[in-house]
Amino acid sequence: MSNWKNTLLHYVGLGNYDRYVEGLIKKSIAVYHRGGKINRLRALRMYNKIRKNYGCCFPPRITVGKNLYIAHAHGIHVGKTAVIGDNCKIYPNVLIVASVVGDAQLRSKGAKRWHPKIGNDCLLGAGSIIMGPIEIGDDVIVGAGAIVTKNVPPHSVVKNTNEITPKRAPVPAKDLDDSWEKP
Numbered sequence: 297m298s299n300w301k302n303t304l305l306h307y308v309g310l311g312n313y314d315r316y317v318e319g320l321i322k323k324s325i326a327v328y329h330r331g332g333k334i335n336r337l338r339a340l341r342m343y344n345k346i347r348k349n350y351g352c353c354f355p356p357r358i359t360v361g362k363n364l365y366i367a368h369a370h371g372i373h374v375g376k377t378a379v380i381g382d383n384c385k386i387y388p389n390v391l392i393v394a395s396v397v398g399d400a401q402l403r404s405k406g407a408k409r410w411h412p413k414i415g416n417d418c419l420l421g422a423g424s425i426i427m428g429p430i431e432i433g434d435d436v437i438v439g440a441g442a443i444v445t446k447n448v449p450p451h452s453v454v455k456n457t458n459e460i461t462p463k464r465a466p467v468p469a470k471d472l473d474d475s476w477e478k479p
């Protein structure tokens with residue numbers, strides 16, 4: 297979408313940059329998972345456009361559940377074997393990545409996944425780094441700026457580096473912010 301078109305749509309309350317980029321990302325993933333060489337090629341073309349124009353890296357081969365919500369589509373990088381569950385909410389500059397050294401070791405052993413697996417209903421705070429073939433349980437909040445390199449049990453909050461505490465309130469992570477919108 298051109299910058300002017302997006303600006304005008306936003307001005308009249310019809311457009312939203314973040315929802316637009318989120319839509320492109322979801323489309324590239326859906327197209328890739330339809331299978332076939334042509335679809336994979338189309339998906340990779342969309343992936344490259346999203347990377348170049350919007351600064352988000354979502355390789356189309358990743359597994360993503362229903363209702364992914366990308367709060368602000370900037371600087372998000374997801375590794376190609378990552379898995380993201382249903383109803384997850386991702387803030388800007390989140391990295392869901394491999395641990396590089398561990399990544400090489402796992403690959404040489406023929407592992408199928410060397411990036412994190414995020415459960416359902418999780419909220420990944422701005423600037424958080426989730427690293428390695430770990431599993432984040434359902435309904436987990438990863439605080440802004442947290443570094444997570446260990447498995448996280450369901451219904452927890454992670455702050456700082458691997459500082460895991462149980463969630464205080466029984467409110468699903470995805471409902472904590474009223475800006476949550478169903479795509």
Ligand SMILES: CC(C)(COP(=O)(O)OP(=O)(O)OC[C@H]1O[C@@H](n2cnc3c(N)ncnc32)[C@H](O)[C@@H]1OP(=O)(O)O)[C@@H](O)C(=O)NCCC(=O)NCCS
Pocket residue numbers: 367368387388420421422423437438439440441442453454455456
């Ligand atoms: C992790 C989070 C959900 C915690 O919320 P909370 O339970 O309401 O926490 P509180 O605000 O009551 O703070 C409790 C303590 O944790 C600290 N804290 C809160 N968030 C923290 C974080 N991300 N990293 C480190 N410490 C944090 C607070 O300073 C406070 O410390 P204190 O007890 O010494 O005063 C929240 O702070 C957070 O990081 N949300 C994500 C926000 C975000 O990404 N916004 C981007 C919008 S684009």
